[in-house]
Structures are given as structure tokens and as C-alpha cells.
Amino acid sequence: MxxxxxxxxxxITGVTxxxxxxxxxxxxxxxxxxxxxxxxxPVAAVSVDGKPVTAQGQADSAAAAQAAEAQAAQAQAAQAQAxxAAAAQAQAxxxxxxxxxxxxxxxxQAAASRSxxxxxxxxxxxxxxxxxxxxxxxxxxxxxxxxxxxxxRESSWNPLAVNASSxxxxxxxxxxxxxxxxxxxxxxTNPATQIKWGLDYMNSRYGSPCAAWSFWQAxxxx
Numbered sequence: 137m138x139x140x141x142x143x144x145x146x147x148i149t150g151v152t153x154x155x156x157x158x159x160x161x162x163x164x165x166x167x168x169x170x171x172x173x174x175x176x177x178p179v180a181a182v183s184v185d186g187k188p189v190t191a192q193g194q195a196d197s198a199a200a201a202q203a204a205e206a207q208a209a210q211a212q213a214a215q216a217q218a219x220x221a222a223a224a225q226a227q228a229x230x231x232x233x234x235x236x237x238x239x240x241x242x243x244x245q246a247a248a249s250r251s252x253x254x255x256x257x258x259x260x261x262x263x264x265x266x267x268x269x270x271x272x273x274x275x276x277x278x279x280x281x282x283x284x285x286x287x288x289r290e291s292s293w294n295p296l297a298v299n300a301s302s303x304x305x306x307x308x309x310x311x312x313x314x315x316x317x318x319x320x321x322x323x324x325t326n327p328a329t330q331i332k333w334g335l336d337y338m339n340s341r342y343g344s345p346c347a348a349w350s351f352w353q354a355x356x357x358x
Contacts (some may be wrong), residue, residue, distance in 0.1 A: 267293045267307055267327040274331050275345065282349035284356060295327045306336030
């Protein structure tokens with residue numbers, strides 16, 4: 137039975153609509169010439185303790201880890217500096233102790249030397265002659281001129297010389313004169329006793345008659 141004109145037009149319209157819809161669908165699926173189709177990529181989520189972590193959360197965690205590492209590095213550097221300072225302090229203390237020990241040993245040796253000199257003076261034979269001659273027998277040769285310079289300026293080699301102002305007495309002007317009793321009970325009149333005491337005094341206080349003479353030149357007393 138032949139189709140009516142209206143029925144045929146309705147079929148043509150339906151087919152045309154189906155073709156257009158299919159073409160539109162194909163156009164959406166296939167990239168057109170001259171353009172680039174970018175498909176959205178879903179962001180993967182990482183689960184921590186059963187909870188999803190976003191990309192921002194991962195970035196925050198990485199930043200926190202870097203900050204922790206930086207703090208740890210700073211702490212290690214500070215500890216290294218503290219250790220270096222402690223080592224330097226320990227070294228300085230060790231050096232100071234070594235110097236103190238060396239000085240104590242030198243002082244002990246000097247004291248022993250002075251003690252030996254006193255013993256030698258006390259056990260020396262009886263001396264005679266002028267005060268200058270006695271001094272030459274008692275005072276070491278290298279120190280004799282310095283010793284003589286002091287005695288000459290203090291007493292002009294007079295064992296009975298008295299300083300009217302201070303009361304200093306004898307060849308070396310001991311003050312008070314009774315100090316010389318440690319060298320002998322005859323300190324008032326015996327030049328040898330006065331010289332022995334004067335030499336011991338110069339050695340004990342200054343280290344030697346020449347050191348005492350250097351002080352005397354600067355101060356005009358010793």
C-alpha cells in the first residue's frame with residue numbers, strides 16, 4: 137500500500153534528526169582539526185589512616201618535613217659549635233695548668249738554690265780582710281760588681297753606718313738592722329755576716345745582686 141505524502145515526510149524528518157544527532161555525538165568524541173582536546177584527569181587521592189589526602193595536604197606534609205630537617209641540621213650545627221668551644225676551653229685549661237706547674241717547679245728550684253746558698257754561706261770558713269775583700273770571697277764573680285755598686289751607695293763600705301732618718305744599719309743598710317741576726321749574732325760588727333745577709337736578701341727578693349742593682353738604679357733604694 138503506498139505511503140501517504142504526510143507519512144513519507146515524517147520518516148524523512150526522523151532519519152535526518154538521527155543523522156544530525158549522530159554527527160554531533162561524533163564531533164564531540166573526535167578532536168577537530170586545528171584544535172587540541174584536553175581531557176580532565178582526576179586527581180588521585182592518597183589515603184592516610186583511612187582518610188583521603190589531597191595534593192595540597194601532601195605539599196603541606198613535604199614542607200613540614202623539610203622544616204623539621206632544617207631544624208635538625210641547625211641543632212647539629214649548634215651542638216658541633218658547643219663541642220668545639222668545650223674542646224678549646226679544655227685545651228686552654230690544660231695549657232694554663234702546664235704553665236702553672238712549670239712556674240711552680242721553677243720556683244721550687246729557685247728556692248732550693250737559695251737554700252743551698254744559705255747553707256754554703258753558713259758553713260764557709262771564717263773570712264777576714266776588708267769588707268771589699270770579704271765580699272769578693274762570698275759574692276759570685278759575675279755578681280760582685282753589682283753588689284759592690286749597691287753597698288758603696290748605701291754605706292760607702294762602712295759596716296757601722298746608720299741612716300739617721302730610717303735607722304737602716306750596716307753595709308747593706310738592713311731595716312731594721314736586727315734582720316741580719318739570721319746570718320749571725322755578730323751582725324752589728326762583722327762585715328762577713330752583713331755581706332752574707334745582704335747577698336741572701338738580694339737573691340731572695342730580686343733573684344740576684346745585678347737584678348737588685350737594676351731596681352736600685354730605677355728607684356734609688358732596694
